[in-house]
Every structure is written in C-alpha cells, then in structure tokens.
Amino acid sequence: MRYFFLLCFVGVGQNLFAQTSIIQGKILHNQSKEPLAQTHIFVQGTTFQTFTDSLGEFSLKGLPLGAWELVATKEGFLLESKNISVDQNYSGSDLEILLDEKPELEKSELSEKQQKKLEEDFLKWFYKELGNEGEFKVVNADVLSFRKDLNSNFYWVDSKEALLVQNLKTSYLMSMYFKEPVKMESTLIPDSFLLSYLEMKPGSEEEKKIITDHRLHSYESSPIYELRKLLGSEDSPIEISPSDQKGQFLLRLPFPLKLENGNKSLAFKNNELLIRANGTPVHPENLLARGFENLGSPIPQLPIDFDFDQVSALAGLEKTPESLMERVFLHTDKDIYLMGEELYFKAYMVYGNPLMVSESSKVLHVEILDSSGYSMIHRVFPIENGMSQGKISLTPEFNTRDFIVKSYTLWGANYGEEFEFYKPIQVYTNYPEAKAGSLGILSEGITVFADKEVYNDQDSVTLNILAKNKIGAISGANLSVSIISENSNLFIQPQKDEFVSYASVNPKIKIKDFQNFQLEKELGFTLVGKIKDKNTLIEKSKVEVLVDNFLDKRELIADKDGLFYLNGMQKIGDFSVLIKAKNNLGKQLEEFELEYFSSPNRIDFSSLDFPDLTVEKRPLERIDSLQRSYLALREGEILLEEVEVTSTRKVDSRSMPFGRAPITLEMENVFLTGDTQQFIYSLANRTGLRAAGIPPMLINPRGHPTGPPVILLNGTPITSILGPTIGNNPRDDQYRALQSINIFTIERVEVIKSMIPLLGEAGRFGAINIITKVGQYVASNEKPYQEFQLKGLEELQSVPNPLYDFPSTTLYWNPEVKISPNQTSTTLKFKLPENSEPFWVIVNGINASGEPVSGRFLINQKNLGSN
Structure with a gap:
C-alpha cells in the first residue's frame, strides 16, 4: 500500500498540483455593503493574486487542489482572510468577503527628519x-x-499599503502585510505578516540563467527538497497516506531523522506532517528542521507554488534550435464572413520540447493581410499554457474581399515563413449563396452524435463529441466548436486532403545554431518607434518615452534609421505612450511613428486562388449603414478605433504636456459661484482629492506622506515644481495660484494622482491641470509630448451566446471544449435560433497525443434524416 501512495505522490504529484479551479467572489464594505474596488486578493505565500474591479468582483485562476488561505486587503481597511478547500468539484463563484475600516489610532506627530x-x-x-x-x-x-x-x-511599525520587498537573487517581489503593528527591535516571526509573490521577469537570457541557478540552489538547500528525496527512497521510515483533502498527503515520522549530509535533521511536530502535492508543508511550523540554510529567516526563499521539477528539467535541457522551436496552429470559426461580424479564433502552440511551455513566448501576433500582403490590422494576444483565443472585428476597413490571417510568435518567425501560420478568409457585404451539396461531411479523429434527428425552432441541442488518435483509440482533446447555418459557404478550400491543412505541413528545421536569430522571445509585446523628421541628423537621437501616465519612463537612443524599441510591454487593453526626442545637436524632433514590432517574413500571395462566390443581389441594410458611418468619419479625418491599424496621435496644446489624465472633470455641469474656496471643495469632492486647512489646500491622499499636487494652467506649472523650500508655504502658494484664475473661464480640469518624475520633488503628489476656454499653450520652447493611443494585450472575455444581435451564419462558438483523459467524450449544449434549418457542426483542436483533429458534420437534415 505504501508504494501505491508513493506512486501517487512522486509519479503524478505534479499532475495533481496542476489541476486547477477558478475562484470568483466579491469584496464589500462591511457596514455599507458597497463594493470595494482595487482590493488586493492573494493566496498566502504564493504567486496567485489579483485585484477587484470597479464592482468589487475578482476572479483568481490557476489555484491547485488543496486547502488555502485567501487574503483580502485594501488601504484603510483591516485585512481579512478566508480558508478555502479546492477539489475537482470546487465552485467558488459566490465568495463574499467583508472588510472593516481601520480604526483611527492616535499617532505621535513625527517631523520629516524623524520619519526618515x-x-x-x-x-x-x-x-x-x-x-x-x-x-x-x-x-x-x-x-x-x-x-x-x-x-x-x-x-x-505598521504600513498603510503593502511593504514591497525584492529578493535580488531569486527575482521575486514580495508584498508584505503586517497582521498588526510590530514592535521594532523585537524578533520578527513569520506569523506576524502575510506574503504574496510576484515573479520579476529577467531582462536577458544570461540574467535568467543566474536567477534560475539561485532558485535551484535555494530549493536544493531546503528541508523540502530533502523531504521529497526521502519520500522516493525505498527504505525511508516516513509513512505516507492520503488525507481528506484532495491534493494533500499525510506523512508520519515517529522519531527525528538525522540525514547523511552533515548535521542536518528532520522531524515532525506530533510526528505528523500534512504536505501538498509538490512537497511543501501545509503548516510550515510543523516541519522541524535543523542544519539547513536560511532557516533563521522569517521570509521563505521561494513561494509555495514553486515548480522545482519544471525548473530542474529546464535547467538540464540542452537548448538547441529543435528543442526551442515554436509554431502556431490556429483555426477560426469559419472562412467566409460578412462585414461587421467578428472573426473568432483559437490558437495552439506547438513546441520542439513540451517542457518549454513555461519558458516560451507569451505573446501571440495575429495580423489580417490583404491579398497583396499589406497588414490591415495587427493585434497581440496573451499565450497562457500554450494556448490563446480571441476575436477581431471585421469593420468597414475590410472593404475588399480577399484576406489572409497570419499568426506567429516573434521567436517562431526566426525559423522562417514555413513556421508561421497563414489562412485565407473572405469578407462579403452581401450574403454569399451556397451551392446545394457542394460540401460533404469530413472527419479526421472526431465523431459527433446528436440527441435528435430533427430539431424545431428554438430547440435545445445536445451534442456528444468524441476524439480519437491516429491508431483509432479514444483520446482526450482540447477543442473549439462552431455551429454554422447550412446556407453559408463555409470553406475556401474544402478538399479532403487539405481539410486538416496543419497536419499536411511539417517543415524541417534547417537552422543549426542561433547566430542568425534577430528576434527574441516576447514575455511582453514589443513596440518599435521611428523618427520621421526629414533633412536632419537622427542617428543617436535621445528619445524620452512615458508609458501610461508615467509609471514607466524610458530613455532610449535611436539608431541610424531613427528606430527605437520598447520591450517587455505588459499592458492590457487601451493605454497611451508619450514620445519626445532631440537629436544629438539638441534640436527637438517632431514626427514619429509607433507600432507593434512584427515578423519580417513576407509571402507572395499572388498565386493564391480565392473562390468567386455569387452573392444575393439585395444589399444588406445593416452593412450599408456601417459603410455610410465609416465614410462619414473618414471625411472628418477621424478613424474608428476598431479599424485603426497602429495608433492615433493627439496633441492638445492646452492639455498636460505629460499625456492623457485618468481623471477629467468637465465643468459644464458643475455649480460654481466664482469663489476660489467653493471651487476647491467642488474639485476635491469630484476627484477624490482632499481639501484641508484654512484657506483650504488640495491634498493628494495617495501614498505616504501625502502632499499638494502641482497646479498647471493650460499645461504650464503655476506652482513650484521644486517641492517645499525654506520660507515657502505650499498652502499659500497653491491658494494664490488658484485665486489668480477666473473660475468662470474654466472649461475642464485634468487630474493625475500618480507620481510624475518630470515634475521633480513635487511630482510625487501628481498634478492638476486647469484648462480655460481661451487658454493657449504658453510654456517654454519645449514642445509637449506626442501621445499615441494603443491597444495592448487583448483581455480574455467570456464569449456571449448568441454571438450576434443581427442575422449571422455563425449561430454558436465555443473555444473551451475539453475532453479530459479519463473521459470517453464530452457533452455540448446550445439553443437554436428561430430558423431551425440544417446546420454544420465544425470541430477543430488537438488530441492528447498532440495530433490535430477536425470534423464537420451536417445536422438536422429534415428530408434526409440525421447523419
């Protein structure tokens, strides 16, 4: 029996640890029951963490099986924790955690010198x-x-926010929260604080190797490592048995055990120890160890969820072009689209060595090219666990017909165009007419059974989907499913031998070393900028870049072509980049481009044979309306966000010269008396600032210590940017500046609460820009930054059903259909629309052996019966 449990632990322990759930819930104010945004949610001692949204809701993915302590903390509130148990049947979607405000404690007044x-x-x-x-x-x-x-x-000592502690050797950033104030000069014990870990990404392969070596040394010097070795030893005195909690095991050691290597010893409190599937103790204080490194430190060297087996295997892996190869396999919900629909896709990464999934690129590039190869649109999507999915809007920008979807990672592009994924699609403005019987049923490793032969309007449909491998055995699989109406042309290339086109292409790796590799693995996406000024020296120009409100400031040097690069961008959704540059003679430069760094590979599509389908003669009113709106916007020289290829550039001479402010207050609907004090209190109430003192002074309560933001008028500072000086009263300085403005001429107010490095010491407290109706930019000879509005990584969102609120040939799309290895098949349910005509079931994916599988099946053939 002992060896059975050893097999469970040592052989499949990591599989158990990899089984995950999604924890969802809401954080509320205990008294008012109002939702609390920006609350930090984390699992004690791990890298699992997130923040609540504006509704106080959170979703935490990837939590393994086992018992965990979930912690919620927010500035100004007492931290709260909740014990949760995760097993295969866990559904933590209704968690509710209530936070109480911290009581105001009497504090001794400290001068700035005493504080320091x-x-x-x-x-x-x-x-x-x-x-x-x-x-x-x-x-x-x-x-x-x-x-x-x-x-x-x-x-x-206590802290208002998380105390951030960086481990310089293992490259983890730890958020440390005191459970209660700690007495200085006493012994710091682990039980007095809570920790969450954030893994800092290395800047180079050399730095990555150094960090990995430190992590391996830290782990191999720990008692957990010795414990795992003992569990794998046949003559070990440790007894192992399952516990009541999935993913956890109970160990028994009746006496202290002295280890062979040195003066090290292990023992269990009360002779028992509960461990997780990766060997870490559930209650670390119950592991009694002596003689190991770092035992005296109250901060663990590595998080609980550190995957030693993965890191160790990667460290010993020979890094060759074959083992580091990356390819993309992508499929879409269909091939023929109507303008205004979404192109839905799912992508799988194929690696030279499956162990490389965690070490590979984290950014998927998806471009849509016209038939000449010009990139119409370029988006970036996150790759998680070797997969990605998303959608791209087919707006009136796609006003021709024939296009190619191109998908790749930058690292994979090093191997050549054969390792990138290309797929032809078409976009029509009228319904394409399908020829009766032009498509037949095809299957490569997929079988589908329907629960009925005939369906009526708005019936619920239940499908049973089964996957097989090449030898015909039932297999697990990761799939997507499209439901498409029969009266649609589905495929551009319906021939059977090209149906699973990915399987028929298996390019050979011709590269023998990495010397010619110009593109690096992207842990975050890369932006490339270009200086476009003519007739001026641009080589070695100094470029200042501010990313998303000054949290990321970079100083770059342009090359001889005026190119500069922003690497490791992790932004999600819309964000801004501000650029200002001077050449090496001090002349300010004015013209810039900014876009995603893309694959240099280009394919000649001139020989690609697109079908020429007949279409219905009547125009579609919805599409005609879309095109009219699009043309009207183009005439006004404004582009729809959905069709913008790279970026839009905006320069407002009255706005802050530092970029878009997160808070903008339009004064049109604000009641003003013309009194400066009344304006200060109105502004404070509407922007989250604080007005205090007589006369009142605007204070930014964010951070510690708090202080007055810099006041700008039409983009130019009118209060000191040097910070407090001897003989200068910041309250009087601010009030005099605000008094000098005619309140009734104010058009809007922009507020930035975050730190602004360019404003010096005073920039710690942000800035307020007051824009008047007749204001002009009156700053120095310096021109403002040029702002680029960009789209970062696409945020994964649930797919609605039905997909469209207008008639579409796609009735249903589900990219998350999985058949686990212990299942023979999976069940899928959806509802038909009012028109219950025959429909195609399109299945694509990869089986458990890593082989692509596909199938298309015509269901609900009322005259012919079921297939």
Missing part, C-alpha cells in the same frame, strides 16, 4: 532579521508608519 530616521532604523533591523545581507531590498519604505510606545522608548 525611523525608516533607516527599520531597514537596519529588518535586514538583520532576514539574515541575508545584500539579498533583500525594501522598495517603498515610505509606506511605513511609526507610533511611539507610551510606556517605553520603543516604536511600533
């Missing part, structure tokens, strides 16, 4: 407690608050 001194004393004590000099770095000591003990000379 206490921060320095804290760091000395903190680093000493961690016991590894030079390994840790506190990033934001300014969030600490101190309170003197009334009965002694000691200070108590």
Whole structure:
C-alpha cells in the first residue's frame, strides 16, 4: 500500500498540483455593503493574486487542489482572510468577503527628519532579521508608519499599503502585510505578516540563467527538497497516506531523522506532517528542521507554488534550435464572413520540447493581410499554457474581399515563413449563396452524435463529441466548436486532403545554431518607434518615452534609421505612450511613428486562388449603414478605433504636456459661484482629492506622506515644481495660484494622482491641470509630448451566446471544449435560433497525443434524416 501512495505522490504529484479551479467572489464594505474596488486578493505565500474591479468582483485562476488561505486587503481597511478547500468539484463563484475600516489610532506627530530616521532604523533591523545581507531590498519604505510606545522608548511599525520587498537573487517581489503593528527591535516571526509573490521577469537570457541557478540552489538547500528525496527512497521510515483533502498527503515520522549530509535533521511536530502535492508543508511550523540554510529567516526563499521539477528539467535541457522551436496552429470559426461580424479564433502552440511551455513566448501576433500582403490590422494576444483565443472585428476597413490571417510568435518567425501560420478568409457585404451539396461531411479523429434527428425552432441541442488518435483509440482533446447555418459557404478550400491543412505541413528545421536569430522571445509585446523628421541628423537621437501616465519612463537612443524599441510591454487593453526626442545637436524632433514590432517574413500571395462566390443581389441594410458611418468619419479625418491599424496621435496644446489624465472633470455641469474656496471643495469632492486647512489646500491622499499636487494652467506649472523650500508655504502658494484664475473661464480640469518624475520633488503628489476656454499653450520652447493611443494585450472575455444581435451564419462558438483523459467524450449544449434549418457542426483542436483533429458534420437534415 505504501508504494501505491508513493506512486501517487512522486509519479503524478505534479499532475495533481496542476489541476486547477477558478475562484470568483466579491469584496464589500462591511457596514455599507458597497463594493470595494482595487482590493488586493492573494493566496498566502504564493504567486496567485489579483485585484477587484470597479464592482468589487475578482476572479483568481490557476489555484491547485488543496486547502488555502485567501487574503483580502485594501488601504484603510483591516485585512481579512478566508480558508478555502479546492477539489475537482470546487465552485467558488459566490465568495463574499467583508472588510472593516481601520480604526483611527492616535499617532505621535513625527517631523520629516524623524520619519526618515525611523525608516533607516527599520531597514537596519529588518535586514538583520532576514539574515541575508545584500539579498533583500525594501522598495517603498515610505509606506511605513511609526507610533511611539507610551510606556517605553520603543516604536511600533505598521504600513498603510503593502511593504514591497525584492529578493535580488531569486527575482521575486514580495508584498508584505503586517497582521498588526510590530514592535521594532523585537524578533520578527513569520506569523506576524502575510506574503504574496510576484515573479520579476529577467531582462536577458544570461540574467535568467543566474536567477534560475539561485532558485535551484535555494530549493536544493531546503528541508523540502530533502523531504521529497526521502519520500522516493525505498527504505525511508516516513509513512505516507492520503488525507481528506484532495491534493494533500499525510506523512508520519515517529522519531527525528538525522540525514547523511552533515548535521542536518528532520522531524515532525506530533510526528505528523500534512504536505501538498509538490512537497511543501501545509503548516510550515510543523516541519522541524535543523542544519539547513536560511532557516533563521522569517521570509521563505521561494513561494509555495514553486515548480522545482519544471525548473530542474529546464535547467538540464540542452537548448538547441529543435528543442526551442515554436509554431502556431490556429483555426477560426469559419472562412467566409460578412462585414461587421467578428472573426473568432483559437490558437495552439506547438513546441520542439513540451517542457518549454513555461519558458516560451507569451505573446501571440495575429495580423489580417490583404491579398497583396499589406497588414490591415495587427493585434497581440496573451499565450497562457500554450494556448490563446480571441476575436477581431471585421469593420468597414475590410472593404475588399480577399484576406489572409497570419499568426506567429516573434521567436517562431526566426525559423522562417514555413513556421508561421497563414489562412485565407473572405469578407462579403452581401450574403454569399451556397451551392446545394457542394460540401460533404469530413472527419479526421472526431465523431459527433446528436440527441435528435430533427430539431424545431428554438430547440435545445445536445451534442456528444468524441476524439480519437491516429491508431483509432479514444483520446482526450482540447477543442473549439462552431455551429454554422447550412446556407453559408463555409470553406475556401474544402478538399479532403487539405481539410486538416496543419497536419499536411511539417517543415524541417534547417537552422543549426542561433547566430542568425534577430528576434527574441516576447514575455511582453514589443513596440518599435521611428523618427520621421526629414533633412536632419537622427542617428543617436535621445528619445524620452512615458508609458501610461508615467509609471514607466524610458530613455532610449535611436539608431541610424531613427528606430527605437520598447520591450517587455505588459499592458492590457487601451493605454497611451508619450514620445519626445532631440537629436544629438539638441534640436527637438517632431514626427514619429509607433507600432507593434512584427515578423519580417513576407509571402507572395499572388498565386493564391480565392473562390468567386455569387452573392444575393439585395444589399444588406445593416452593412450599408456601417459603410455610410465609416465614410462619414473618414471625411472628418477621424478613424474608428476598431479599424485603426497602429495608433492615433493627439496633441492638445492646452492639455498636460505629460499625456492623457485618468481623471477629467468637465465643468459644464458643475455649480460654481466664482469663489476660489467653493471651487476647491467642488474639485476635491469630484476627484477624490482632499481639501484641508484654512484657506483650504488640495491634498493628494495617495501614498505616504501625502502632499499638494502641482497646479498647471493650460499645461504650464503655476506652482513650484521644486517641492517645499525654506520660507515657502505650499498652502499659500497653491491658494494664490488658484485665486489668480477666473473660475468662470474654466472649461475642464485634468487630474493625475500618480507620481510624475518630470515634475521633480513635487511630482510625487501628481498634478492638476486647469484648462480655460481661451487658454493657449504658453510654456517654454519645449514642445509637449506626442501621445499615441494603443491597444495592448487583448483581455480574455467570456464569449456571449448568441454571438450576434443581427442575422449571422455563425449561430454558436465555443473555444473551451475539453475532453479530459479519463473521459470517453464530452457533452455540448446550445439553443437554436428561430430558423431551425440544417446546420454544420465544425470541430477543430488537438488530441492528447498532440495530433490535430477536425470534423464537420451536417445536422438536422429534415428530408434526409440525421447523419
């Protein structure tokens, strides 16, 4: 029996650890029951974390089987934790966590000098407690608050926000929350705080290897590593048995065990230890170890969910062009579209070595090219666990007919065009007419059974889908399913031998080394900019770039072609990039381009034979309306966001010279008396700022310490950007500046609460830009930044059903159909529209052996019976 459980733990332990669930819930104010946005949700001691949205809701993916402590914390509130147990049947969609506001504690007033001194004393004590000099770095000591003990000379320390601690060797950034104030100079114990981990991405392959080596050393020097070795030993005295919780095991060791290597020993409190599937203790305090490195540190060196087996295997993997190869297999919901529909897709990554899934590119590029090869649209999508999915709107920009979907990773593009994925599609403005009987049923490893032979209007349909491998055995699979009406031309190339086109193309890797590789693996997408100024020296120009409101500032040097690159971009959804540059003679440059860095491979599509389908003569009113709206916008020199290929550029001479503000207050509907004090209080109430003192001063409550934001008038600072100086009262300085403005001439107010490095010391507290109706940009000779509005990684969203609120040939699309290895098939249910004509079931995907499978089946043939 012991060896059976050893097999479960050692052989498939990682599989158990990989079984995951989705935890969903809501965070509310305990008294008002109002939702709390931007609440930090994390699982204690792991990398699993997220934040609540504006409705207080959160979704946490990837949590393995086992018992976990889920923590919720927000500035100004007491932290709250909840114990959850995750098993195969877990459905944590109704979690509700209530947070109480922190009580106002009496604090001793500290001068800025005293605060700095206490921060320095804290760091000395903190680093000493961690016991590894030079390994840790506190990033934001300014969030600490101190309170003197009334009965002694000691200070108590707490933090308003997470104390960020970086492990310089293992490259983890830890968010540390004190459960309650900690007494300075005392012993720092693990039970006094909670931790979440964020993995910092390395900047180069060399840095990555150094980090990996440190992580492996840290793990192999730990008691958990020795414990796992003991579990795999036949003569081990440790007994192992399953626990009541899936994903956890109970170990028994009746006596302390002295290990062979040195003075190390292991024992279990009360002779028992509960461990997770990867060997980490559920209750670390119950593992009694001696003689190991870092045992005295209260901060663990690695998170609980660290995957040693994966990292160890990768470290020993020989890195060759064959093992590091990446290819994309992509399929769409159909081939023939109507303008205004969405192109839905699902993509699978194929790797030279399956172990490389976690080390490979994290960005999928999807372009739609016209028949000449020009890129009409370019989007980037996240790759998670070797897969990606999404949609692209087929707007009136697609006003021709024949297009090609191109998909790749930049690293895969190094191997040549044969390793990229190309698929022809067509977009029509009228319904294409299908020829009766022009398409037949085809199947490559897929079987579909329907629950009825004939369906009526709005019936529910149940399909049973079965996948097989090449030898005909039933197999697990990862699939997508489209339901398409019969009266649609589905395929551009319906021939059977090209049906599973991906399987028929197996290019050979001709590259022997990496010397000619010009493109790197993207952990975040890459933007390429170009200086377009004519008749001026642009080589070695200095380029200043601000990404999304100054949180990411970069200073770059352009090459001889005026090119500069922004690497590792992790932005999701819409964001802004601001650019300003001077050449090496100090002349300010004015013209820039900015777009995604794309594959240099180009294919000649002139020989590609697209079908010429007949279409209905009557125009579709909806599409005609779309085209008219599009042409009207083009005449006004405005582009629809959905059809913009790279970016739009906006320069407002009155706006902040630092870019788009996250808060904009239009004054049209704000009641104003003309009084400066009334304006200050109105502005504070509407923007989340605080008005305090007499006369009132606007304070940015974000961060610690708080302070007054810089005031700008039409983009030009009118309060000091040097910060407080001797003899200068910031309250009077701000009030005089606001008093000098005619309140009734204000058009709008822009507010940035985050740090603005370009505004010096005062920029710590953000900025307020007051734009008047007649204002002009009156700054120095410096021109403002040019702003580019871009789309980052597409955020994964649930697919609606039905997909469209207008007639479409696609009735249903589901990209998340899975058949697990212990299933023989899977069931899929959907509802038919009012018209219950015959419909095609289109199945595409990959089976458990990594082989592509496809099938198309015509269902509901009322005259002919079922297929």
